[in-house]
Amino acid sequence: MKDGKETARRIERKLKEAGLRPTRQRLDLAGLLFADGERHVTAEMLHAEAHRHKMSVSLATVYNTLNQFAAAGLLREVAIEGTKTYFDTTISDHQHFYFEHDGTLIDLEPDEEVAVAVQKVPEGMKVARIDVLIRLVPDE
Amino acid sequence: MKDGKETARRIERKLKEAGLRPTRQRLDLAGLLFADGERHVTAEMLHAEAHRHKMSVSLATVYNTLNQFAAAGLLREVAIEGTKTYFDTTISDHQHFYFEHDGTLIDLEPDEEVAVAVQKVPEGMKVARIDVLIRLVPDE
DNA sequence: ATTAATGCAAAATCTTTGCACTTTC
DNA sequence: GAAAGTGCAAAGATTTTGCATTAAT
Numbered sequence: 001m002k003d004g005k006e007t008a009r010r011i012e013r014k015l016k017e018a019g020l021r022p023t024r025q026r027l028d029l030a031g032l033l034f035a036d037g038e039r040h041v042t043a044e045m046l047h048a049e050a051h052r053h054k055m056s057v058s059l060a061t062v063y064n065t066l067n068q069f070a071a072a073g074l075l076r077e078v079a080i081e082g083t084k085t086y087f088d089t090t091i092s093d094h095q096h097f098y099f100e101h102d103g104t105l106i107d108l109e110p111d112e113e114v115a116v117a118v119q120k121v122p123e124g125m126k127v128a129r130i131d132v133l134i135r136l137v138p139d140e
Numbered sequence: 141m142k143d144g145k146e147t148a149r150r151i152e153r154k155l156k157e158a159g160l161r162p163t164r165q166r167l168d169l170a171g172l173l174f175a176d177g178e179r180h181v182t183a184e185m186l187h188a189e190a191h192r193h194k195m196s197v198s199l200a201t202v203y204n205t206l207n208q209f210a211a212a213g214l215l216r217e218v219a220i221e222g223t224k225t226y227f228d229t230t231i232s233d234h235q236h237f238y239f240e241h242d243g244t245l246i247d248l249e250p251d252e253e254v255a256v257a258v259q260k261v262p263e264g265m266k267v268a269r270i271d272v273l274i275r276l277v278p279d280e
Numbered sequence: 281a282t283t284a285a286t287g288c289a290a291a292a293t294c295t296t297t298g299c300a301c302t303t304t305c
Numbered sequence: 306g307a308a309a310g311t312g313c314a315a316a317g318a319t320t321t322t323g324c325a326t327t328a329a330t
Contacts, residue, residue: 021308021310023310025310025311026310057312058312058313060311060312060313060314061311064311083319083320
């Protein structure tokens with residue numbers, strides 16, 4: 001965990017640059033999301049976490065905030081099958097390990113990444129992004 | 141479209157081999173799904189299609205059937221972000237093109253596939269499968 | 281006959297929305 | 306004070322479930 005004041009300032013700047021007003025709720029949630037390192041959360045998870053930290057935010061606001069952050073490019077939605085929507089704090093191009101036995105998701109380190117190169121793309125289309133999800137199960 | 145009788149027999153065999161009783165609803169739905177070629181459907185879509193073909197199936201049964209087929213290995217769930225669950229009639233290892241502007245999903249031909257090789261896998265884990273989704277947007 | 285599948289409606293989930301109130305600029 | 310954000314509860318959307326009825330073995 002980084003120094004509190006530095007982080008708070010950095011986060012406020014981040015929101016302003018994204019054109020989002022730095023309200024208390026957004027600062028609180030961004031504080032949890034961007035404190036340090038990668039994070040993969042659902043709205044439910046983040047709401048529970050905020051509660052544990054005695055932050056006052058409604059679940060609807062958590063949903064709205066995650067969607068706004070994603071629209072602003074601060075977060076990225078991750079496609080995992082199933083009903084819940086995951087958001088990833090790492091927005092640069094990267095890949096994921098998905099632990100099927102417990103539903104955990106982690107980023108691959110850049111040096112672990114799989115190289116992908118598309119040969120042919122349908123007429124009139126171009127590649128926007130390539131999602132790679134490596135599904136893991138316990139060995140043996 | 142293949143010959144009707146041949147297809148019907150093939151499908152009935154398919155269900156039996158999967159340990160599923162060949163009921164009218166399952167035969168109807170399997171008939172739509174496995175008539176020929178790849179298909180990517182949601183429960184909603186398949187239910188609507190069944191209706192158009194004057195087949196009588198409830199939406200709940202479509203859901204149940206898709207889940208049973210997937211559990212039996214006849215279909216594969218595809219992870220696309222968003223709320224709806226897609227099922228794919230191609231169950232072998234393969235990759236997808238996803239057209240972001242209209243939500244269409246198609247399989248890559250084997251010769252278009254991207255080679256992926258994972259270097260390091262977390263301790264005690266092994267790769268079950270690698271999902272590759274190539275996101276396309278209109279050119280320019 | 282026995283066992284499994286279906287249909288319906290009801291419930292359970294997850295997510296978005298409408299609107300009065302509050303906060304930020 | 307104007308514009309934007311929040312909270313709550315209500316509505317939406319998707320999916321699952323309980324149970325009586327029907328169909329398959």
